[in-house]
Amino acid sequence: MTDGLDRWDEPRRRKPWPLLVAFGVVLLLLTCGLPAVLLVGVLHEAAGRSVxxxxxxxxxxxxxxxxxxxxxxxxxxxxxxxxxxxxxxxxxxxxxxxxxxxxxxxxxxxxxxxxxxxxxxxxxxxxxxxxxxxxxxxxxxxxxxxxxxxxxxxxxxxxxxxxxxxxxxxxxxxxxxxxxxSVETGTRPWEVSELVVAVGPRTVVATTPALRGKLPGLLRQAEAAARVADGYAVGGAPPDRYRVFYAGRAEWLSWYGGGRATWTGGYAVTVGGGHYEVVLNADGLSATGADDLLRHELTHAASLPERGYPGTSIWWMVEGIAEYAGSGATPVGRYEGLAEVRKMLAPGGGWNGRLDDLAPADDAPALRVGGSYGVGYLAVRHLVDRFGEQRFLEFFRAVVHDRRTPEKASVQAFGELWAGLHDECVNYARSAAG
Structure with missing residues (x-):
């Protein structure tokens, strides 16, 4: 098996990385012949204590x-x-x-x-x-x-x-x-690193002793992000605790197997039992940027099913809802990824105009990555503005959790055909980006 990864970027925060600051990664369950990951917790289900x-x-x-x-x-x-x-x-x-x-x-x-x-x-x-x-x-x-x-x-x-x-x-x-x-998840932080930990009512935040001073601020930010993410728990109750690990340079390369795309600044990985664990890359992440990143990542932990989601065709929706939560109350016109969206939508921008073909490759250039996240955000924003959050979450659950096609889920949640709404979403992205 290979490591199939759904990755996201955050060029719009303008943190002090050379080109962009990545927004995150979610390990997927890919079906229909694609690489399969996220099998944590299904191995040896029948294993007993007595040999x-x-x-x-x-x-x-x-x-x-x-x-x-x-x-x-x-x-x-x-x-x-x-x-x-x-x-x-x-x-x-x-x-x-x-x-x-x-x-x-x-x-x-x-x-x-x-x-x-x-x-x-x-x-x-x-x-x-x-x-x-x-x-x-x-x-x-x-x-x-x-x-x-x-x-x-x-x-x-x-x-x-x-x-x-x-x-x-x-x-x-x-x-x-x-x-x-394991190929599915990789080495847990507690297996290889000394940890210091802060615990709040909704979150657990851990890092290494060298970064101990970051813990109080990270815990406050994580608790605030958890209150936002709880609103996107479409599969049932929110997580009992959001688990957040703040990785130094060495830990970023070893926790959960390392090997992330160069534009990745954070990711969420399912570890079984209905839990996701979130990792933030301390290298280059500013204090203010952690707020958006935590909202984004914890929304993944709240909204995604335990088994992941099938394929990359609904990447735009998974990342779009996390970007929507991450952006908070920011007006559309102030979304900092609009410049990347504009360039990607221009002739020769490298996208064919299909939301189901929006996911960037691991080696995609910064503009393509940033534009992809921006279009995902704008598509979700349009559907929320038009139908309200509750009906969009019904659509999300039908597609991501129940694995219905967008065509069937659209009629159920919105009462309209998906083909028309798809084109509306793309046109809205073009209009918002100018």
Missing amino acids: VGKLGPADAGDPATLAAGQLGERIAAQLDRQATALLGGDLAGFLAVAEPAARPALARRYGALRALRVTVWRPEQTGLPTLVPGRPDEWRIMVRFQYCIVVPGCRPSPVLINTRWRDAAGAPLLVAMEESR
């Missing part, structure tokens, strides 16, 4: 399989002890299940999870332990950890992590807990 109990009659008589099952049960007991220690704030107990060489990395992971106020940590083995090639005393087993932060009763987010164990006398000892490195 021996999963052995069939034919396996039960095989000595090697039986021995692996028994080892798996002993590993499960160690993982349970570690989970109890983590939730109870017992660092010594958390490290006691591991060999000394593994403890520094585990201590950092423990500290990050405790800073995030972990409330659920449930390990589930996905099969039997297997010997590590060339190491007759070392075993490997994939474990799915389900976790909640801050909110005890949340739907847990799953993360699949490879663990290695040594079958020591008495109890197996953890040799290493590796990074998840």
Whole structure:
């Protein structure tokens, strides 16, 4: 599988980046032959805690399989002890299940999870332990950890992590807990970084110790953005907490796999359990620019379905609603992306006039990216101005959540054919851009 990405830009904020400041990224679920991502939480759904109990009659008589099952049960007991220690704030107990060489990395992971106020940590083995090639005393087993932060009763987010164990006398000892490195989501910040965290009524904001001074301001901005984003929770209740991670230069390259387009300044990624996690790029992001970016990203977290959305043909709508929320009460004439829209709509601007072909490529030039976001915003703005927010959100839900075609959803939500409304949206963008 490849990493299919929906990315957005924010050239209109005029922050101190050379050409533009990117607005964000959402990882998509692409169907119909396109790359599939956002599969977090669907792997090993049937995985149980008991390994021996999963052995069939034919396996039960095989000595090697039986021995692996028994080892798996002993590993499960160690993982349970570690989970109890983590939730109870017992660092010594958390490290006691591991060999000394593994403890520094585990201590950092423990500290990050405790800073995030972990409330659920449930390990589930996905099969039997297997010997590590060339190491007759070392075993490997994939474990799915389900976790909640801050909110005890949340739907847990799953993360699949490879663990290695040594079958020591008495109890197996953890040799290493590796990074998840999943294609779907990539490595979580708490797996690889020391974190400091601020928690508010609606948000959790985390960063590294080097950027600790940014936390109070970021928390205030995130809380304000959450109040806006809550109004766009079209799939049900808003998120229990919006999760925001503020990345320094090194963290931007490693958290969630890195590898974003050069014009990306933030992104939202689904991590399962109905949760999205938002990452902001600290490098070049001004304090005032974070307000717009947070409104944009948290609106993605509130409005998008857990499984993502199909293909790039509705990119304009997904990004348009986030731009609409991000722009706040800014009048259309003061939208700072109008210059990019104007240039993209001019002859030779590189767009064919179809909203379903608006999404920019990863290597698109700055003007094309900025123009794409601007047209998406203007299209949504036109529909909201004409029909009201509630009817537009009905349209959005039908297309993005229920996966109906815009043609069917338009008649249902607006009582009009989509072909005509599509052309209205494009004409409105041309008129607004001058």
